[in-house]
Amino acid sequence: MNDVTTLNSSTSLTANELPNEVFRNYDIRGFAHSQITPDFAFKLGAALAITLLKQRHSTIYLGRDGRLSSPALAKALGNGLTQYGMNVIDIGTVSTPTLNFAVHCDNKAECGIMVTASHNTKEYNGFKIIVRNQVVAGEMLQKIKHLMLSDRPNHCQSGHIRTQDISSQYLQAIIDNCSPKKDFKIVIDCANSIVGPIAKTLFNRLGYNLIPLFCDPDGNFPNHDPNPSDESNLQQLKASVLSHQADLGLAFDGDGDRLVVISGSGATVWPDQLLMIFARDILKRYPNTDIVFDVKSSFRLQQLVRELSGNPVMCKTGHSHVRSRVQKTGALVGGEFSGHIFFNDRWHGFDDGLYASVRLLEILANLDIAPKQALENMIGQFKPSAYTPEILIPVAETEKFAVMEKLTSHCSFKDGIINNIDGLRVEYPLGWGLIRASNTSANLTMRFEADNKEELERIKKLFSFELAPFINQVDQYL
Known part of the structure; x- marks a missing residue:
């Protein structure tokens, strides 16, 4: 030197x-x-x-x-x-x-x-x-x-x-690890991100009938933003899945570490539902293992993991928090609601949208029915609930954590059990609500879930009452 x-x-x-x-x-x-x-x-x-x-x-x-x-x-x-x-x-x-x-x-x-x-x-x-x-x-x-x-x-x-x-070594490692043998018809939406060329290469090498959307990298993201957690960015993918009668659709984010799946009927399979599929597969072979998930994830996931003799482990939202908890607990799989999935059984414990998609295809390929119907059946087996997508409330970067401190100090939520591992997640007998500061954007984020729509609305109203003194016009977001 x-x-x-x-x-x-x-x-x-x-x-x-x-x-x-x-x-x-x-x-x-x-x-x-x-x-x-x-x-x-x-x-x-x-x-x-x-x-x-x-x-x-x-x-x-x-x-x-x-x-x-x-x-x-x-x-x-x-x-x-x-x-x-x-x-x-x-x-x-x-x-x-x-x-x-x-x-x-x-x-x-x-x-x-x-x-x-x-x-x-x-x-x-x-x-x-x-x-x-x-x-x-x-x-x-x-x-x-x-x-x-x-x-x-x-x-x-x-x-x-x-x-x-x-890149070629990485692709070969995925193929050596997991090569589902079935005639899949899939649509991929890469949002003009860097994932496009490598995703096309992978699925073509696996021999699938591939319909690619927006796979040419373009930093202007001319078709839609590279955020599959926002349902408005999934509309073209859903339409393509339906028009091509595909088995499923796969949406990736801007750097390839997140995945959202669209079923053959055009429905969004949210990442916590996807994690339920992976948890069921893992726990069949490795009972009593930990399954890690973030505070935005469904209470149905916790229930399922317990029913299958697994150990549900909730942690803060954020890929670094989930990754760290997966490694510290020795969990074989973990994930968060934004689409980061971490496999730690025969993969390397980091979040990888492409690898997660191939693992899903492997599960579907091992079933005796058509992939489209297999995915629909698996989702249909989960106990239904009423839920919201992630709700964003714009708050300046310099203010969002101060607002959360006020909420934590002054909101009582007397009828609920407060979990403050990351923001305020309030549990009720039939549902839950969450508000926390986003770590990646100038927003507070909220999410709600309950056994039925009536209970969902009740919890949303309780949150509205508690938050109104601190967030102007909070009702317009709920």
């Missing part, structure tokens, strides 16, 4: 140049060009290099999604990392699971950083950091932020950067 000299005063940021709100609970995310800039990326790279070298890491994988701002950010990030001593393996434009796979399979390089804003709209970009197969979150992100605000050493050794193609 070669010695380089840098100016310490020019490599630190002022507090005004470093918006606090971009450092979220489990990643870094903000507006490209104004908050997440190449200068920001360079200084993040420098701070991360200093942090990792102190932990005796010398090499990091670098990937980026298909957003328009990602190439410049990745270049600046790589420069910051190498100028402060890290060796960088640039794997190019890939999905986040591909980056996770690269880190997992390399015993020497235990670190990775992905330039992505995941499901957010085109105006955003950000960074996901992985060290020792854990998402860097919370306290460590704050330490990196403080290091970005401080002066750097004015003399260090430079690292080097090299490129590597990992």
Whole structure:
């Protein structure tokens, strides 16, 4: 490695140049060009290099999604990392699971950083950091932020950067692990994200009748935003499933770590329902194992896991929280309502939309009836409930956590049992309601579920009464 000299005063940021709100609970995310800039990326790279070298890491994988701002950010990030001593393996434009796979399979390089804003709209970009197969979150992100605000050493050794193609190895690993043998007709909607080319390659290699939607990467996301949790982004997929009489549809997000499924009848199979399918499959073979899920997930999931002699484990919402809990408990599968599914039985414990979709196809292929009917039957076996999708209440990034503190301090919900593991989840004998601060957008999020519509409306009214003093016109969202 070669010695380089840098100016310490020019490599630190002022507090005004470093918006606090971009450092979220489990990643870094903000507006490209104004908050997440190449200068920001360079200084993040420098701070991360200093942090990792102190932990005796010398090499990091670098990937980026298909957003328009990602190439410049990745270049600046790589420069910051190498100028402060890290060796960088640039794997190019890939999905986040591909980056996770690269880190997992390399015993020497235990670190990775992905330039992505995941499901957010085109105006955003950000960074996901992985060290020792854990998402860097919370306290460590704050330490990196403080290091970005401080002066750097004015003399260090430079690292080097090299490129590597990992995508073909990643695809082959999925195929070797799980290759469902059946004549599926599937529609995939990749939202013009980076997932498109790799998804097409995978399903074509598996020999399926594939109808691709929006599989050409375009950082403008011209057809719809890359967020499959928003039902408005699923309408074209539903229409295509019906018009092509497909067995099912698969929707992926902007960096490929989330999945939402559409049944052959055009109904949304929400991720907590999908997790129920996976939990049932896992618990048949491994009874008494833990099944991890987030606070937004259905109470039917908890009931099912208990009925099948499993151990339901609720945790905070957020892919880093679920991933960490899966690894700490040894759970064989976990997931969250936004579509992150983590397999830890014969896969690697990270969230992967493509792998989760193939595991679903494997379950369907092993049944003796047509895949379309098999999926409908499995969903039909679950006890029905009345529920809402995720409800978003716009609140400024700088205010949303303060609002939640007020709600936590002043709302009583006298008739319910309060679970404050993440926001306020209030349990009633026949249902539940939730309000929490989103970690990825300027919103409070709510969700409700109950045995029947009457109870659902009753719980919503109870929440409306409790929240009205603190949230203007809360009724319009309920």
